[in-house]
Amino acid sequence: MAVKDRLSGNEAVAVAMKQINPDVMGAFPITPSTEIPQYFSGYIANGEVDTEFIAVESEHSAMSTVMGASAAGARAVTATSSAGLAFMWELLYVAASSRLPITMAVVNRALTGPININNDHSDSMGARDSGWLQIYAETNQEVYDNMIQAMPISEACRLPIMICQDGFITSHGVSNIELIEDEKVKEFVGEYEPENYLLKHENPLAVGPYGISPYYMEIKRKQAQAMKDSMPVIMDTAKRFEEMTGRKYGFFEEYMMDDAEVALVCIGSSAGTGKEAVDRLRAEGKKVGLIKLRVFRPFPRIPLAEAMCKVKAVAIMDKAESFSNSGGPLFNEARNSLYDLENKPYAVNYIYGLGGRDITVEDFYDIYQDLFVIYDNDDPGDVYRYIGVRDSRFR
Amino acid sequence: MLKKAKDINERSTWQELTVGAEIYEPATSMLNNTGEWRIMMPVFLEDKCKHCMLCVPFCPDSSIPVKDGKRLDFDYMHCKGCGICVKVCPFDAIDFVKEEK
Numbered sequence: 196m197a198v199k200d201r202l203s204g205n206e207a208v209a210v211a212m213k214q215i216n217p218d219v220m221g222a223f224p225i226t227p228s229t230e231i232p233q234y235f236s237g238y239i240a241n242g243e244v245d246t247e248f249i250a251v252e253s254e255h256s257a258m259s260t261v262m263g264a265s266a267a268g269a270r271a272v273t274a275t276s277s278a279g280l281a282f283m284w285e286l287l288y289v290a291a292s293s294r295l296p297i298t299m300a301v302v303n304r305a306l307t308g309p310i311n312i313n314n315d316h317s318d319s320m321g322a323r324d325s326g327w328l329q330i331y332a333e334t335n336q337e338v339y340d341n342m343i344q345a346m347p348i349s350e351a352c353r354l355p356i357m358i359c360q361d362g363f364i365t366s367h368g369v370s371n372i373e374l375i376e377d378e379k380v381k382e383f384v385g386e387y388e389p390e391n392y393l394l395k396h397e398n399p400l401a402v403g404p405y406g407i408s409p410y411y412m413e414i415k416r417k418q419a420q421a422m423k424d425s426m427p428v429i430m431d432t433a434k435r436f437e438e439m440t441g442r443k444y445g446f447f448e449e450y451m452m453d454d455a456e457v458a459l460v461c462i463g464s465s466a467g468t469g470k471e472a473v474d475r476l477r478a479e480g481k482k483v484g485l486i487k488l489r490v491f492r493p494f495p496r497i498p499l500a501e502a503m504c505k506v507k508a509v510a511i512m513d514k515a516e517s518f519s520n521s522g523g524p525l526f527n528e529a530r531n532s533l534y535d536l537e538n539k540p541y542a543v544n545y546i547y548g549l550g551g552r553d554i555t556v557e558d559f560y561d562i563y564q565d566l567f568v569i570y571d572n573d574d575p576g577d578v579y580r581y582i583g584v585r586d587s588r589f590r
Numbered sequence: 591m592l593k594k595a596k597d598i599n600e601r602s603t604w605q606e607l608t609v610g611a612e613i614y615e616p617a618t619s620m621l622n623n624t625g626e627w628r629i630m631m632p633v634f635l636e637d638k639c640k641h642c643m644l645c646v647p648f649c650p651d652s653s654i655p656v657k658d659g660k661r662l663d664f665d666y667m668h669c670k671g672c673g674i675c676v677k678v679c680p681f682d683a684i685d686f687v688k689e690e691k
Binding site: 292293294295353391398399400401402403404406409410412413414416417420421 | 592600602603604605607609610611612613614615616618
């Protein structure tokens with residue numbers, strides 16, 4: 196029987212890690228992911244896991260530590276957030292190009308400037324081109340479920356993976372959760388048996404060689420292929436997970452999309468607020484839908500474009516600025532994916548929720564109203580917009 | 591079957607490379623020609639050499655092979671032409687000349 200409990204998102208991730216019992220955790224505490232290594236080190240102290248916990252002096256060292264452990268043949272995990280993730284930047288690329296299947300719990304929060312500790316997606320969105328798989332969650336249940344699926348995906352693809360959740364909103368928010376039995380988790384995740392690793396003495400190995408110009412590009416091309424090949428692995432793992440738990444996952448979730456005329460695409464916990472707006476608008480007879488993106492890396496370009504094409508106008512929501520003057524990262528990739536299709540919807544961008552700014556059901560109402568205006572007037576207007584920001588023009 | 595380093599070269603396609611550019615054997619740097627940026631080159635004068643072996647440990651690139659207690663000619667694939675061997679040789683058994691390419 197599945198175990199019902201009430202957990203914060205951080206504790207849910209820590210419990211998943213406990214059930215997996217990885218070989219090594221290298222971590223430096225930083226809010227709001229602090230609780231993950233904190234809970235986990237408690238499990239170690241209590242003898243509930245036999246993981247080697249390596250307390251490091253910085254996130255740069257945390258990532259270096261888990262890279263070393265992973266190359267040595269261990270199942271290695273870490274957790275971080277915000278500036279901590281930023282401090283790992285250099286190593287993120289090395290981990291990915293060395294194809295080390297490291298699992299990292301990322302608790303999304305703003306990057307400082309100005310100083311801020313609250314939720315947005317600036318940290319992991321900034322790391323979007325580092326070659327890591329990225330899976331996002333709306334709820335505590337989802338982040339737990341994603342954590343259980345992380346290693347089977349990562350190890351099969353030999354790519355590192357970030358399991359992301361919204362800082363404070365799910366990381367510290369306590370909600371009901373259904374845990375999977377320990378033995379089922381162990382069976383699902385399986386033993387880690389890498390083919391080659393540094394501690395395999397009969398098979399000398401060098402990891403991370405110098406990649407001079409005649410090789411660098413081929414190495415990167417092979418890495419890009421691994422990202423491409425991860426698509427079916429993610430779906431197969433989700434299918435296997437559904438067989439175990441009955442909980443269905445994909446690249447994204449479609450909510451009331453079948454007959455929708457306008458829709459919204461977003462990532463993470465905001466989808467919950469968005470769904471409430473959808474329910475209320477549906478009760479008023481408005482045909483609105485929502486797409487919640489779960490997998491951002493690899494970007495599910497073709498299936499997402501097909502889903503967006505069901506509607507006439509779509510709002511793509513970014514909880515991160517890219518300062519490109521052409522919208523946020525999700526907008527650019529999602530809108531780009533529509534380019535080859537003939538009957539594409541209008542696509543506009545909303546930057547929202549930066550530095551913990553709240554997004555309300557009313558905000559989503561406004562966005563859906565905007566979409567109907569676009570739909571009725573057949574004119575997208577300015578596609579690069581903000582919502583939830585004080586603006587003198589609209590006083 | 592693990593791929594051997596000798597089977598990977600600058601004409602290998604991306605599909606032919608190993609995952610993560612891993613190398614599955616030790617000492618593969620010996621396959622790389624790192625002697626190509628030499629300007630000056632040492633020349634071994636065998637008739638003057640007493641095989642005292644002083645030059646061997648001084649060579650920073652292990653480019654002086656030794657066999658049966660005797661030093662052999664330079665390994666020019668790895669010698670950078672630093673000239674340390676020339677300085678340490680007590681018998682003027684190593685000449686130092688500009689390399690003609």
